[in-house]
Amino acid sequence: MPFLHQKAPGAPEPAGPAASWSPARLAALAGLAEGTGPALEVTSPSEGRPLAVVRQAREGEARAAVDRAREAQRAWAARPVRERAAVGHRFARLVLDRRDEILDLLQAETGKARLAALEEVMDASRTAAYYAHAAPRLLRPQRHVGALPLLTRSTELRHPKGVVGVITPWNYPFTLPASDSVPALLAGNAVVIKPDHQTPLTALLVLALLREAGLPEGVARVVPGTGPVTGAELVDAVDYVMFTGSTATGRAIAARCGERLIGFSGELGGKNPLLVLPDADIPAAAVGAARACFSNAGQLCVGPERIYVHEAVRERFTEAFVAEVAGMRMGPGTSWETQLGSLTSPEHLARVHSQLDDAVARGARVLTGGAARPDVGPLFFAPTVLADVPESAALCREETFGPIVAVYPVASEEEAFARANDTPYGLNASLWTAPSRGRRLGARLEAGTVNVNEGYSAAWGTHSAAMGGWKESGLGRRHGPEGLLKYTEAQTIAVQRLLPIAPWPGLGGERWAGLLTGAVRMINRFR
Structure with missing residues (x-):
């Protein structure tokens, strides 16, 4: 796309996280949005400065976008699978080639640290490459044993659903539109993306890179807007919905999909546990827990928020963990050494503060952190570790989604697993123990992914294996064969002979x- 190459050689770059994005380039990117409604000013949360203005969809425009996508989908689905997969391969390479430009925009729009933004870039590229390799195999007609062998020849075919609606949140606004859309596209679908209103620019960059990779114009579209208008309209028009967000919103969308008898997949809320057993490598557990709990300033669906430490190692672990957290580097900018960035909105900062204040009022102790840091930036909050959080505190059981984690001592391994599983959620879990025991003990945790001696990256980065939530943490899976096949309709054709x-x-x-x-x-x- 031309706006990716607008800077003239030798021209000065603007300062700040969006250094590689001039106002003209940002305006060109915003122009890819399909909407003629109210203007939405996108601002940088770490600096509080405006980035670009994006037009939101008016009533009826999301449905119109779906209709246009449906027209484009027919020709796209008619292309050979390997031709569609080639777009995935090119997209995976482009994401790596444009790494720094993507990081700059991600940081500017979300306020996250550069290393946290890097996770999005790597995940989007790896997901695209995995499905580009796997799609021809997964979509190949499959022969099955017929009702009467030799006399019945049965073949299973995979047809695209049609138009897939992808609704994404603000915390991972590049990789989620990319990693949820690419498998749907390679399966032969069209995609209409509704990004969160706080982070439309990175979703539009996904669209631009897909088109640059060879995706025909119109097969993927981005429609910014509000959930009650644009989101609801999209759900009522598409043939399948992929949603990432809160459990409450996921329930409402799933109910509407159920009424329409269309498919729904959702990665929803979590209150993820991290367990430290007596045989754990304590120094490694302290470093790994700090990295996992405070990645993306805690605004991570699979990040741990509850730490259960066996009494035998409680003092050693807690001392090492608190020291690691207290020494974390926080701030704006593009330094690779910064470990914590900004929260994304004033509303979310207020929610995090509210949960902390409630917990402290009910008896919780702050071991480190415990305060906003306006001296660093408008939405920064110090990484916080709590002890003695009572069951009555909202922070004990409700998702915080911020830089706060609570440490709870347990008297036995049995108690650790029982308390870890005592939650309506089941998205991710982290277990620190001897590697020889990891898989056996990990199977006792009620979560869609379990990371042994890692916080979340090991399972998240295993793109050939399914990822998703148990219980109230979701339905369906992303990654693995199911991450593509869910976007298809299976059809069995049985031919009877003789x-x-x-x-x-x-x-x-x-x-x-x-x-x-x-x-x-x-x-x-x-x-």
Whole structure:
């Protein structure tokens, strides 16, 4: 796209996280949005300065975008799978080639630290590459054993759903539109993305890179707008919905999809546990827990918010963990050494503060942190560790989604697993123990992904394996074969040859029943 190459050689760059994005380039990017409604000023949360103005969709424009996408989808689905997969390969390479430009925009729009933004870039590229390699195999017609072997030839085909609606949140605004859209596109669908109103620019950059990778114009579209208007309209128009966000909103969308009898997949809320057992490597656990709990300033669906430490190692772990957290580097800018960036909105800062104040009022102790840091930037909050958080505190059981974690001592491994599983959520868990015990003990945790001696990255980065939530943390899966096949309709075509599956001419019903019973016995034995 031309706006990716507008800077003239030798021209001065603007300062700040969006250094590689001039106002003209940002305006060109904003112009890709499909909407003629109210102007939305996108601001940088770490600096409080405006970035660009994006037009939101008016009533009826999301449905119109779906209609246009449906027209474009037919020709796209007719292309050979390997031709569609080639777009995925090119997109994966482009994301790495444009790494720094993507990081600059991500940081400017979200306020996250550069290393946290890097996770999005790597995840988007790896997801695209995995599905570009896997799509031809997953979508190939599959032969199956027929009702009567040799006489019945059965083949399973995979057809695209049509138009997929992808609704994404503000915390990972590049990789979620990319990693949820690419498998849907490679399966032959069109995609309409509704990004969160706080972070539309990075979703528009995904669209621009997809088009640059060779995706025909119109097959993917981005429609900014509010949830009650644009989101609801999208859900009522598409053939499948992929949603990432809160459990409450996920329930409402799933209910609407159920009324329409269309598919729904959702990664929803979590209150993820991290367990430290007596045989854990304590120094490694302290460093790993700090990195996991405060990645993206705690605004991470799979990040730990509850730490259960065996009494035998509680003092050693807590001392090392608090020291690690207290020494974390926080601030704006593009330094690779910064560990914590900004929160994304004033509303979210207020929510985090409210949960902390409630917990402290009910008896919780602050071991480190515990305050906003306006001296660093308007929405910065110090990484915070709490102890003695009572069950009555909202922070004990409700998702905080911010830079606060509570440490709870446990008297036994049994208690650790029981308390970790005592939650309506089941998105991710982290277990620190001897590697030889990791897989066996990890299976006891009620979560869609379990990371042993890691916080979340090991499972998240295993793109060939399913990722998603148990219980109230979601439905469906992203990653793995299911992450693409969920965007398809399965169709079985069975061709019967020579003889019907019914009494043959001249053969009585009783003889047919005996013959069929014997044949089924043999089929059961060998199949």
